Amino acid sequence: MDEFILSREEEEKEKLIIDLNNFVVGSVPTVFYIPEYVTAAEEQQLLNHIYQAPISKWKSLKNRRLQNWGGVVHEKGLLAQDLPPWLKEITHRIYEESRLFPSAINHVLINEYLPDQGIMPHQDGPAYAPVVAILSLGSSIVMDFVPHPSVEKATGTSANNNNEDVSLKPAHMEVNSGEYLPFSVVLMPRSLLIFKDTAYSDYLHGIKDCENQPCDEAVNVTDGLKSDGRAQPVSGLKIYREGGGETAIHRTATRVSLTCRVVTRVHKHLIKL
Numbered sequence: 001m002d003e004f005i006l007s008r009e010e011e012e013k014e015k016l017i018i019d020l021n022n023f024v025v026g027s028v029p030t031v032f033y034i035p036e037y038v039t040a041a042e043e044q045q046l047l048n049h050i051y052q053a054p055i056s057k058w059k060s061l062k063n064r065r066l067q068n069w070g071g072v073v074h075e076k077g078l079l080a081q082d083l084p085p086w087l088k089e090i091t092h093r094i095y096e097e098s099r100l101f102p103s104a105i106n107h108v109l110i111n112e113y114l115p116d117q118g119i120m121p122h123q124d125g126p127a128y129a130p131v132v133a134i135l136s137l138g139s140s141i142v143m144d145f146v147p148h149p150s151v152e153k154a155t156g157t158s159a160n161n162n163n164e165d166v167s168l169k170p171a172h173m174e175v176n177s178g179e180y181l182p183f184s185v186v187l188m189p190r191s192l193l194i195f196k197d198t199a200y201s202d203y204l205h206g207i208k209d210c211e212n213q214p215c216d217e218a219v220n221v222t223d224g225l226k227s228d229g230r231a232q233p234v235s236g237l238k239i240y241r242e243g244g245g246e247t248a249i250h251r252t253a254t255r256v257s258l259t260c261r262v263v264t265r266v267h268k269h270l271i272k273l
């Protein structure tokens with residue numbers, strides 16, 4: 001009967017996993033949305049660290065700026081660099097509390113978006129373990145998930161085809177009609193989004209580059225949030241109803257996100273090519 005008695009450590013582990021199950025949103029396996037994952041003070045501390053980094057740490061892209069921490073992701077793996085203490089702390093917490101990552105988080109991309117900036121629908125590259133945690137700071141956005149084109153073709157579901165970084169998948173997936181529908185998630189400041197499984201492997205994710213983002217269909221928009229424009233007085237966020245009754249987010253402030261992942265193949269030193 002011993003096998004049915006959980007050790008204290010196993011009990012703790014069980015509790016954390018069960019807690020996380022309370023945060024599943026939508027019907028596509030598996031998306032977790034945890035509101036207020038960090039406090040306003042922790043959010044401000046993280047933003048201070050991010051904006052104290054040397055200007056050379058920012059890489060400007062056409063539609064956003066980003067900082068890369070943890071080393072360079074290479075096709076042969078990660079040319080690793082230690083994360084700074086402030087990133088070690090938050091990523092360790094995410095790793096410990098989620099128990100979803102195969103090892104300690106070793107790579108963080110920090111993206112900064114002005115209200116009219118976004119990121120094209122894409123899939124995260126093959127260098128990463130297939131689970132990602134995204135911490136949102138500063139302002140809200142709507143993240144859209146659309147079926148990967150190969151899945152879309154197989155099911156005939158509709159999607160917005162505007163992709164970058166689309167690596168075509170082998171056509172081996174079992175698909176039931178209606179299973180792969182697009183969906184959205186509202187990401188409020190201080191929230192943590194984690195996705196894996198089908199949502200990671202068979203969907204593209206992206207953020208529209210516009211200031212007004214409809215969120216009626218978002219899987220985590222509750223009736224309370226939908227009911228009127230005063231529901232959530234959060235900086236940079238205005239939820240409003242348009243004439244037709246559509247609910248939308250009006251982006252007014254800069255959003256910064258931390259995309260936390262594990263690169264499975266790690267090289268401590270530069271490889272001689």
Ligand SMILES: O=C(O)CCC(=O)C(=O)O
Nearest residue numbers: 109111119124134257259
């Ligand atoms: O900023 C975000 O929320 C998404 C970033 C993202 O998808 C990525 O860095 O791969």
Ligand SMILES: [Fe+2]
Nearest residue numbers: 122123124205
């Ligand atoms: Fe991504």
